Amino acid sequence: MSSAAIAASGTPAESAASTLATIAAHRFGYGVRPGEAPAADAAALIAQVRRGVAEACPFPYDGIAGRRASFAQFRALSEAQRQARRDGTVRLVGDRPVNPVQIGLAAAFLRDQHLKVQHAAASPNGFFERLASFWFNHFAVSAAKNPNMRLLVGLYEAEALRPNLAGSFTPLLQAAVLHPAMLAYLDQSQSIGPDSPVGLDRGRGLNENLARELIELHTMGAGSGYSQQDVRAAALVLTGLDYNSWAFETTFRENRAEPGVHRVLGRDYGGPERRYGDVTALLADLSGMEATRRHICRKLVVHFIADDPPPEVVEAMVATWTASDGNLLSVYRTMLEHPRSWEQAGQKARQPLDFVVASLRALDVPTEALAPLPANSAGAPAMETDPAQMAETPPGEADRAGEIAPPITAGSGSGMADPQTVPGAVNMAAPPMTVAGGAGAVMAPTEDGRVPIRANPFSVAALQALGQPLWRPPSPAGWDEGLSAWITASQLTQRIGWSHRLVARFGGDQDPRALLGTVLADAARDDTIEVVTRAPSRQAGLALLLGSPEFNRR
Amino acid sequence: MTTEFSRRTLLAGACCVAAAPLVTPVSFAALPGDRRLVTIVLRGAMDGLALVQPHGDPALRALRPKLALSAEQGLVDLDGFFGLHPSAQALMPLWRSGELGFVHAVSTPYRSGRSHFDGQDMLESGGAAVQEERTGWLNRAIAAIPRSAGRKAIDVNTTSELILSGPNPVDVWTTRADLQLAEDEQAAFVRLYRHDPLFAAALSEAMETDLFSDGIFKGEKRGAGVADVARLAAGMLNGEYRIASFSITGWDTHIGQDKTFERPVADLCAAILTLKALLAPEAWRRTAILAITEFGRTAQENGSGGTDHGTGGVAVIAGGAVAGGKVHGAWPGLAEGSLLDGRDLAPTTDLRQLAAAMLYQQFAIAARDLGRDIFPGLALDRSASFLRG
Known part of the structure; x- marks a missing residue:
């Protein structure tokens, strides 16, 4: 094994010694899984994308069609709960009212979240999985927006993003921006043309949220030459766009659409009659802008390679985008085939999702061990009060619920469970409790009126504890990309603590030196080799491996 | 080795951790206008x-x-x-x-x-x-x-x-952020990070803060x-x-x-x-x-x-x-x-x-x-x- 010296800047000065397979796994994938065939070149990574797009997505847990069918069940539950509130027959456990809608939503979201982490860890198509997370972050939506979003977020990744990651950018943009999850997240339902029939009648007006993020985040990028007038005109074009509550199907309501012609970036949209086609025309034009190409190519390089991206890689990708009319697979290929994309390993931090999944893969943790756990037994408090969840769980207005606001992820084990006492995972093939309604059944509250499952401390709860709760980015701009944002004192404390619990449970009798050779391979530095080799115990050695700079950088 | 990072040394040097901040050797009392603000967000709409x-x-x-x-x-x-x-x-x-x-x-x-x-x-x-x-x-x-x-x-x-x-x-x-590292393991982490300034700085701060919060909780359940x-x-x-x-x-x-x-x-x-x-x-x-x-x-x-x-x-x-x-x-x-x-x-x-x-x-x-x-x-x-x- 050779090693790369670390320069004073904190990035490896030279890593020519790392083989392409090592860089491919760390930089473009979710790390090495022992026994999995490595991808050593651009072609192998591109093949992962092709396979990923073609395969069925394991979430939502009830399938795409099943999830759509479950909306009706949630609607019925919600109406029953409203009636119970009117009749004064809301179920109480002690003094505490129980809301089966909220509990069903929390359980559904937990199940989807676990499937995402399980799939990311198990998939041999690491580059595709990383791309899916990249694009989710690019077209960010959050499950914390309102309670119903918990049904939509996994569905959104499964049906709007993943199938569209290898084609042209335009269909991806349209699928993402027009999905009910995005329309809900960015308040499009509240945007009404001031001179539309509904606007004139109710005196309600425009909400520019979606229009602004569409231009500033999704396509052209901030400061790329558009004006506030363009944002406002785009918002006028988008009026009419809405979704049906509980069906969650995108619709165009002409009586909310601002009549007339609206000029965005020098092009006119609309006319005396407003149509859905105005919206899709605007999206198509935005996706073809030079600024959009540049913004997205740069963002890909920033995410995968360096906070300060090598300009020649970005330029090559922009040229490919232009020549291929925005074919994303070609754009990825250009990035992967550029020699600069394989230099200077370790300029980026593994974000918590990346770190957790890479750790699970390194230790070859079985998928079954990463399922949701049954809630604590009746009598014991199912959740402790965790301020993190408080922050993340604004009780929602949609059901006017809030009689109980079950945490989205369970707390008592949030990454902190004693590894010896983690109970067996829930068998998802046979959900413990369901209400009538077939395969997509909604989970019912436990006897003591709580969410029947809780987050697994080694997957979903770990992400919460490490500050990157799954599918709940802090803003439409997504998570911070910077290296220094993720390598902080509190972050290292949490990572080291979690690594200890992980190796205590799943490290087995693995030899840290052997695993170092497999997982870090030729990326291992002398310091790491020395420290892991001399570690006071096997477990300490494995924890040091997971805590090493090479493992936390990529 | 690396005695400056040894947990025991630090503890011995700071018997009253909570009263003597380790991180900055400045007594807060000595800072003029040394005021504090705590915000508590009451989420869910408190009924005033x-x-x-x-x-x-x-x-x-x-x-x-x-x-x-x-x-x-x-x-x-x-x-x-x-x-x-x-x-x-x-x-x-x-x-x-x-x-x-x-x-x-x-x-x-x-x-x-x-x-x-x-x-x-x-x-x-x-x-x-x-x-x-x-x-x-x-x-x-x-x-x-x-x-x-x-x-x-x-x-x-x-x-x-x-x-x-x-x-x-x-x-x-x-x-619940608690390093909980034995002394030998902590020394190993210091060594692991010694040539990576970003990680070394983060660990150093983590150890200081950890000692501090250990002092706050004094070994009790967190x-x-x-x-x-x-x-x-x-x-x-x-x-x-x-x-x-x-x-x-x-x-x-x-x-x-x-x-x-x-x-x-x-x-x-x-x-x-x-x-x-x-x-x-x-x-x-x-x-x-x-x-x-x-x-x-x-x-x-x-x-x-x-x-x-x-x-x-x-x-x-x-x-x-x-x-x-x-x-x-x-x-x-x-x-x-x-x-x-x-x-x-x-x-x-x-x-x-x-x-x-x-x-x-x-x-x-x-x-x-x-x-x-x-x-x-x-x-x-x-x-x-x-x-x-």
Whole structure:
């Protein structure tokens, strides 16, 4: 094994010694899984994308069609709960009212979240999985927006993003921006043309949220030459766009659409009659802008390679985008085939999702061990009060619920469970409790009126504890990309603590030196080799491996 | 090897960890104007009319036949007009010593939407409209604090909350962040990171802070309850931190409020009383605690013995540095014509004025900075009764 010296800047000065397979796994994938065939070149990574797009997505847990069918069940539950509130027959456990809608939503979201982490860890198509997370972050939506979003977020990744990651950018943009999850997240339902029939009648007006993020985040990028007038005109074009509550199907309501012609970036949209086609025309034009190409190519390089991206890689990708009319697979290929994309390993931090999944893969943790756990037994408090969840769980207005606001992820084990006492995972093939309604059944509250499952401390709860709760980015701009944002004192404390619990449970009798050779391979530095080799115990050695700079950088 | 990082050496050198901050060898008492601010976000819309009940308003009983309490039912009179909910009785010593006050009929500029999400967004971002600001007002305030280099903020949480999110450095800690490394293992980590300056610096800070929080918890169980969170915050504020923020949930009392209101009020009391008990006396004297919520609740109780989303509410101020012993704010009245939209307590105080006043008095932030970067468009009202010089 050779090693790369670390320069004073904190990035490896030279890593020519790392083989392409090592860089491919760390930089473009979710790390090495022992026994999995490595991808050593651009072609192998591109093949992962092709396979990923073609395969069925394991979430939502009830399938795409099943999830759509479950909306009706949630609607019925919600109406029953409203009636119970009117009749004064809301179920109480002690003094505490129980809301089966909220509990069903929390359980559904937990199940989807676990499937995402399980799939990311198990998939041999690491580059595709990383791309899916990249694009989710690019077209960010959050499950914390309102309670119903918990049904939509996994569905959104499964049906709007993943199938569209290898084609042209335009269909991806349209699928993402027009999905009910995005329309809900960015308040499009509240945007009404001031001179539309509904606007004139109710005196309600425009909400520019979606229009602004569409231009500033999704396509052209901030400061790329558009004006506030363009944002406002785009918002006028988008009026009419809405979704049906509980069906969650995108619709165009002409009586909310601002009549007339609206000029965005020098092009006119609309006319005396407003149509859905105005919206899709605007999206198509935005996706073809030079600024959009540049913004997205740069963002890909920033995410995968360096906070300060090598300009020649970005330029090559922009040229490919232009020549291929925005074919994303070609754009990825250009990035992967550029020699600069394989230099200077370790300029980026593994974000918590990346770190957790890479750790699970390194230790070859079985998928079954990463399922949701049954809630604590009746009598014991199912959740402790965790301020993190408080922050993340604004009780929602949609059901006017809030009689109980079950945490989205369970707390008592949030990454902190004693590894010896983690109970067996829930068998998802046979959900413990369901209400009538077939395969997509909604989970019912436990006897003591709580969410029947809780987050697994080694997957979903770990992400919460490490500050990157799954599918709940802090803003439409997504998570911070910077290296220094993720390598902080509190972050290292949490990572080291979690690594200890992980190796205590799943490290087995693995030899840290052997695993170092497999997982870090030729990326291992002398310091790491020395420290892991001399570690006071096997477990300490494995924890040091997971805590090493090479493992936390990529 | 690496004795400077040995946990035992550090412990031996600092027998009273909580009283002698290790990180910066500066005694906080020696810093002039060394003031502290704690914000507590009450998520879910705290019912101000239940916490601080205007028993002197003739309309209250008719609006709230079940929820309006009499002295016989335990309501604690404050000033002849307002009374404190019995669940908050434990705070009365602070009221009497002038270390607890309230601002009634307060609200952010958020109107009529009544969504928790948007309401909290405005509460924490300090904008005049939903999503106008992307970062938290408390974070933006850090940059405006004179001589702010030595001051730090802490978010007692795992994920940074919006109120403290933004470009300025904030540490996010949880009560359960604990390195728990044996000495030999800690030395191994120091060695592991010695040639990677970013990791080495992060570990060094982690070990220092860990020692600090070990001192705060003294080997006891680290829970995640409100008292534990307040305990961590107090320890950090005794040390080098000057701003802390955390949340208390459970305020969305649509049903059976006579019962469901008790738990979050008990949490709020525990938070304030823990801070009072654990902050050093001279630190408590210079501390302002500001507990705020996204909006109040309907003036009238609903058919389920609860209340729904409203507008005007109550903010709680506590600590040695606040203008306590008083219910501040102009009272708009609960008569039918006085209610906002015929249903909500009409706000008479902009919550941003209160937050700005706390920043102004605690950190001497200039009024022009307050109205430009922190609460855009706000003109600080220097005559506000809750503002202490």
